[in-house]
Amino acid sequence: MFKMNECRKLISLVKRNTKCYFKDKIAFFMSLITPLILLVLFVTFLKNVYIDSFSSVLPEGGTVNKRIIEGIAGAWLMSSILSVSSVTVAFCSNTIMVEDKINFYVNDFKVSPVKPVTVSFAYFVSNFFVTFIVMMVVMLIGHIYLAAVGWYLNAGDVFMIILDCICGILFGTLLAGIVESFVSTQGGLSAVATLVSSMYGFICGAYMPLSQFSEGLRNVLCLLPGTYSVGIIRNHYMGGYISALENAGIPKEALTAIKDSFDANLYVFGTNVPLGAMYGILLGTCVVLVAVYIAIIMLKNKKK
Amino acid sequence: MIIEIDNLKKSFKEVKAVDDVSFRVKEGELFSFLGVNGAGKSTTINIISGILKKDGGNVKVCGYDLDTQTDAIKSKIGIVFQNSVLDKKLTVYENLKYRANLYGIFGNEFKTRLEEISDLLELKEILKRPLEKLSGGQKRRIDIARALVHNPELLILDEPTTGLDPKTRITVWRVIDKLRKENGLTVFLTTHYMEEAAESDYVVIIDSGKIVSEGTPHNLKNEYASDFVKFYNHREEAERYFGEKGYKIKHERDFIQVELKSTSEISGFFKEKPLLFDDFEVLKGNMDNVFLKVTGKDLSGV
Numbered sequence: 367m368f369k370m371n372e373c374r375k376l377i378s379l380v381k382r383n384t385k386c387y388f389k390d391k392i393a394f395f396m397s398l399i400t401p402l403i404l405l406v407l408f409v410t411f412l413k414n415v416y417i418d419s420f421s422s423v424l425p426e427g428g429t430v431n432k433r434i435i436e437g438i439a440g441a442w443l444m445s446s447i448l449s450v451s452s453v454t455v456a457f458c459s460n461t462i463m464v465e466d467k468i469n470f471y472v473n474d475f476k477v478s479p480v481k482p483v484t485v486s487f488a489y490f491v492s493n494f495f496v497t498f499i500v501m502m503v504v505m506l507i508g509h510i511y512l513a514a515v516g517w518y519l520n521a522g523d524v525f526m527i528i529l530d531c532i533c534g535i536l537f538g539t540l541l542a543g544i545v546e547s548f549v550s551t552q553g554g555l556s557a558v559a560t561l562v563s564s565m566y567g568f569i570c571g572a573y574m575p576l577s578q579f580s581e582g583l584r585n586v587l588c589l590l591p592g593t594y595s596v597g598i599i600r601n602h603y604m605g606g607y608i609s610a611l612e613n614a615g616i617p618k619e620a621l622t623a624i625k626d627s628f629d630a631n632l633y634v635f636g637t638n639v640p641l642g643a644m645y646g647i648l649l650g651t652c653v654v655l656v657a658v659y660i661a662i663i664m665l666k667n668k669k670k
Numbered sequence: 671m672i673i674e675i676d677n678l679k680k681s682f683k684e685v686k687a688v689d690d691v692s693f694r695v696k697e698g699e700l701f702s703f704l705g706v707n708g709a710g711k712s713t714t715i716n717i718i719s720g721i722l723k724k725d726g727g728n729v730k731v732c733g734y735d736l737d738t739q740t741d742a743i744k745s746k747i748g749i750v751f752q753n754s755v756l757d758k759k760l761t762v763y764e765n766l767k768y769r770a771n772l773y774g775i776f777g778n779e780f781k782t783r784l785e786e787i788s789d790l791l792e793l794k795e796i797l798k799r800p801l802e803k804l805s806g807g808q809k810r811r812i813d814i815a816r817a818l819v820h821n822p823e824l825l826i827l828d829e830p831t832t833g834l835d836p837k838t839r840i841t842v843w844r845v846i847d848k849l850r851k852e853n854g855l856t857v858f859l860t861t862h863y864m865e866e867a868a869e870s871d872y873v874v875i876i877d878s879g880k881i882v883s884e885g886t887p888h889n890l891k892n893e894y895a896s897d898f899v900k901f902y903n904h905r906e907e908a909e910r911y912f913g914e915k916g917y918k919i920k921h922e923r924d925f926i927q928v929e930l931k932s933t934s935e936i937s938g939f940f941k942e943k944p945l946l947f948d949d950f951e952v953l954k955g956n957m958d959n960v961f962l963k964v965t966g967k968d969l970s971g972v
Contacts, residue, residue, distance in 0.1 A: 371774050378771035382757070382764075389759035474755040474816075477719040478772035479741040 375480050379488030380495070383462045387496050390461070397459045397496070400563060401451040401504040408443040409511065416442060423623050430614050437516025438607035442628055444508040445603040446572040448527070449596040451501055452534030453570075456542040457562045459496045463489040464546055464555045482667045483660065486543070490659070494539045501531050518606040530599040533648050537595055540655035547662050570596050575629045588634040591651035594644040597632045601641055604630045671730075672697045672824055672856045673718065678727035680713050687713040689879035691727070695824075695858060699871035700850060703860045704957075706967050710879040711860040712752075715828055718858075719749055732823055745773060748817030752829045754809055758802040762793060762812050765801060766819055773820035787815045790852070791845060807838035814845055825849065826858045831866065839863075864957035873957070877965045887957060894963040895955025897933045900925045901947040908946035911939065 388394055416439040424430060466472045475485045505527070512519070519527075545562075549555050567573040570592035576584045587593055608621055608630075625631040632639045639647075673695035680688040688710045695701045705711045716722040718731060720740050729736035732746040756765045766787070770780045788794045791811050796804060801812060810830065817825055827846070831839040843866070849855045859870065867873050867887065874884040883890065901908055902925045912919055912928050920927040930936060933952050940950075961967070 374776060375772055378768055382768040386757050386759055471755045473721050476721045477744060477749050479744040480772045
């Protein structure tokens with residue numbers, strides 16, 4: 367699709383966008399602070415609620431290592447934070463694209479022999495990198511917390527979690543790129559970022575397990591691709607802890623109940639969605655979003 | 671001809687921003703495009719540079735057709751926008767590097783070009799400084815450096831000195847003059863400052879999207895501008911003399927100002943009535959007068 371020279375221009379624009387973003391210390395701080403506040407709030411106010419919820423699903427009378435229970439609650443919280451952040455941080459970090467429009471910097475690209483699709487793709491790639499870096503910082507801090515309360519993940523789990531984050535970020539940055547391509551004011555950017563930050567966690571089942579919603583609402587939310595971004599990351603965060611519970615002699619029925627109650631298993635109209643299908647839905651959505659993104663760029667360029 | 675524009679049209683809904691405009695810009699000349707805000711200057715520039723699409727007409731820049739060879743045109747023109755479009759947080763070096771890359775200039779080719787521009791615009795000492803730390807004049811020099819980073823044949827300056835203090839304006843014009851003399855660059859200028867337009871080789875005046883007049887500053891002044899003679903401490907008879915002959919007279923505290931097509935018209939008065947005033951001063955018509963006559967609009971308040 368791209369010629370060699372256009373690829374070098376793309377790399378240069380990505381470097382420029384990323385450098386501009388990280389030189390704006392406030393923008394970076396604001397992107398980082400939101401998931402960290404979520405982590406602190408979860409640990410401070412909700413940790414015990416989830417520990418009680420996990421304990422209630424386990425068979426009565428059995429003794430399970432406290433670190434597994436505290437760890438699985440922490441892992442569930444981490445999966446929520448990372449899956450939400452993959453979208454909310456992407457929306458908050460896409461400031462360069464909107465600021466370039468607000469300040470008419472885009473005109474400097476329009477008068478240069480660079481394709482509009484290259485400029486737009488560069489915003490997407492740089493936003494992807496920025497969101498990834500913010501997420502990895504949050505993940506690192508979260509994993510330090512998990513190590514303190516109960517670490518039952520192996521290298522494979524962490525690798526898969528990073529891969530899940532990448533899928534989530536891909537989805538989030540594409541969505542941010544499409545929505546924010548229609549935003550051309552600072553107020554608009556703040557409004558969109560606030561709206562997404564406050565709503566997304568609920569509609570993807572990150573703040574509250576879908577199992578606690580009514581069946582109708584659960585089915586509707588399962589039609590949204592973001593739900594599967596939460597689903598895949600939950601599976602890999604909880605996997606190590608489920609194995610630890612299995613090794614501790616917890617019966618399979620109880621483990622399935624935990625998976626069902628805490629969204630490691632997702633059901634659409636009563637049918638379980640396997641992990642592979644979750645990836646398929648999420649990545650398939652990304653392909654559609656890429657097509658929509660390109661169509662928007664083409665249309666906007668045609669209109670000018 | 672470096673720019674050939676025929677019957678250019680562009681509308682925004684019902685507003686005809688550019689209405690059947692045609693003009694030519696010769697290679698190496700300083701060409702001025704004059705008009706009040708909203709006259710159609712920036713729209714024309716934005717069409718030439720590829721920011722906006724035209725509704726009709728033909729545009730050729732450096733021999734390339736705008737409809738089919740846009741990228742070739744973009745490589746031949748450099749633009750200094752009214753407001754800087756460079757990244758304030760990045761250093762001068764980073765800004766120029768990333769913009770040069772957009773023209774396919776990388777690595778050693780960029781370093782060589784940077785060396786040339788740095789020498790030309792005296793940038794060496796500020797290359798590592800962030801743009802936001804520079805003075806207004808330095809920032810304008812960087813804007814010009816960005817426009818020249820790909821060695822264009824045509825430099826478009828969209829009101830480059832608007833909002834700058836007089837000292838910085840002089841600095842900017844010194845740089846532009848140097849570029850014209852040493853590099854033979856063609857400069858397409860839009861400005862509100864008539865003294866800048868007066869230095870041009872050719873001037874086009876645009877109003878409400880239409881060209882209302884064009885020519886060299888000398889020809890335009892001859893055609894439209896009046897001469898003014900101020901008579902200090904005049905006698906009443908002098909005022910009567912000019913009044914009877916139908917001249918336009920402006921009264922000031924200690925002088926009257928008489929507007930004439932040419933001072934030679936009243937050479938007889940100086941000979942016949944030398945005692946009707948203590949002193950006099952002749953002011954030649956300028957581009958402000960030309961603009962006012964042609965458009966009926968005063969640019970001094972813009």
